[in-house]
Amino acid sequence: MTSQFPAETSATGAFVRQKYQFQGRFSRDGSTPFPAEAGRYRLYVSLACPWAHRAVIVRGLLGLEDTISMAVVDPVRDERGWALRDGPGHSSDGVCGFEFLSEAYLRTDPGYQGRYTVPCIWDTVTKQLVTNNYPDITLDFETQFVDFQGPGAPDLYPEALRPEIDALNAVIYTDVNDGVYKAGFAASQAPYEEAVTRLFARLDALEEHLSDRRYLVGGQLTEADIRLFTTLVRFDAVYVGHFKCNLRRLVDYPNLWGYARDLFQRPGFRETVNFDHIKRHYYMTHERLNPSGVVPLGPISDWDAPHDRARLP
Template sequence: MAEEKQGAYVEDEFRRDTRYIPTRITADGQPDGFAAEAGRYRLVVSRACPWANRTVISRRLLGLEGAISMGICGPIHDADSWTFDLDPGGVDPVLGIPRLKDAYEARPDGYKPGVTVPAIVDTTTGQVVTNDFRQITEDFATQWTAFHREGAPDLYPEALRAEIDEVQQLVYDDVNNGVYRCGFAGKQDSYDRAYDRLFGRLDWLSERLSTRRYLVGDTITEADIRLFTTLARFDAVYHGHFKCNRSKLTEMPVLWAYARDLFQTPGFGDTTDFDQIKAHYYGTHLDINPTGVIPKGPDNSSWLTPHGREELGGRPFGDGTPPGPPPEAERVPEL
């Protein structure tokens, strides 16, 4: 299945299919023969997808735009594939294909689990190299260092990796994937369990972030990127569409301030497209929203209001600097 619902039901509980392509792109090309090389690979994403949005943020913060090109699929797709309907003629200008499925099918191993974004395609062969969203961003931070911009932050500092891994696993289980377990629950009991886990973890995160600006250490790390993409979609889609309705993000003061702090940091808000986010969830998940009607709200201008998180200290980019403006072709609509 192409959409983010890719998975199965076990006792009416949604279980995400995590059989991702294990191939990695590394600095020296080991162990799979794919070396980090400027101009060779194309990152394919959708602005709507939170898993893909992570890779867009990481690529921008690290300044990898010049080394890794980016193809952007539209927010609505069919049951088979994400498509390049935002491009002239509906064809990706670099890969020359109308459907991301074509790059998956070019693989010699007959990969079956589904056509997902993000995906990194080797432009020399037209084949998807990897779609493992968790590994992609870690490798951006650690394997592509030769191509990082001057002043790029360390998003996965070695001294903090154990804590980052621990925190982001909790976030993944209960929040990133937890909203989907709520939205796609097959029975009341499954929904209730997912709902309680989700808001229990959000309460835990609120407490953790009440005295610290970022999740781990005093700078932005991989953990913050992974939490942000779910928070950015919370009021727009998860609160109503996925029935995550104990509280809106705007009603959780610590998390709302934290999310605004990140949104107003270069690399976060300027990679977030609320219109495409809503179009995807409400227009693709027709089993949940049969009419396909896309709500006009909420009013997103409040994302730009002061957050006051500077009082907690911390340095967003550590010893580094903010990225410059995004390339013209990659800009999202301003609020």
């Protein structure tokens, strides 16, 4: 097994996430090279990846399954990267015929040198990657594929709440979503401690924020909740131990833990969570963090326990 430990670290040993090269945008009005169309685009995801998980949830909540097809990669990578092959919870690619996700990247740019990341979207018409820039993908699903959304689809990015959603997303990304990676992949003590300190300061603030409201923004489910959920659902299973984010567990936060269960138990969330993929990916592909490749059995967490969040405004 070849390590997939990210190489992006600064001179001080701090983890620095790579920039995402493919940043095409979709358009409802055809003003970009990639107009919103049904049946044209294919979403590639890993059920282990929190960034890809966002796209899976939003695609389902908006009823875009028949508009944008989806392929799930094998959660365990080797030196060739993400593979598309048959297995529990994943399968070979019957649409584009890729055996490895790298093929999509290299067909788009034969000189591409970065990592082959999920989520990404392939255009079956122009035969190229549109985007691997995960923050844009869900926003475009929400705002540019409106004509293809199912009946009763929620407005996850309401225009009146966008400034508040964007501001909250920015700090949650820096301190929580990417914060766990900054801690886990830090190559020296100081950046690790800085990342963990900021992570738990932000979780403490979110615990207080959620003490008197059911959702993060505007009293309704939004993009902000989905972005936080995909980190929270992995927290105790992976980040506490594997990434050394162990000052506290999610279950130690009454409001955050109840909030996470509230979302998990909603239609459109539970069925997207695959703890087998999550644990096998993290524990079996980061040799420097877990040289043995042994996958832990725990933790035992009751995600179906009553959450009592419906009482909140």
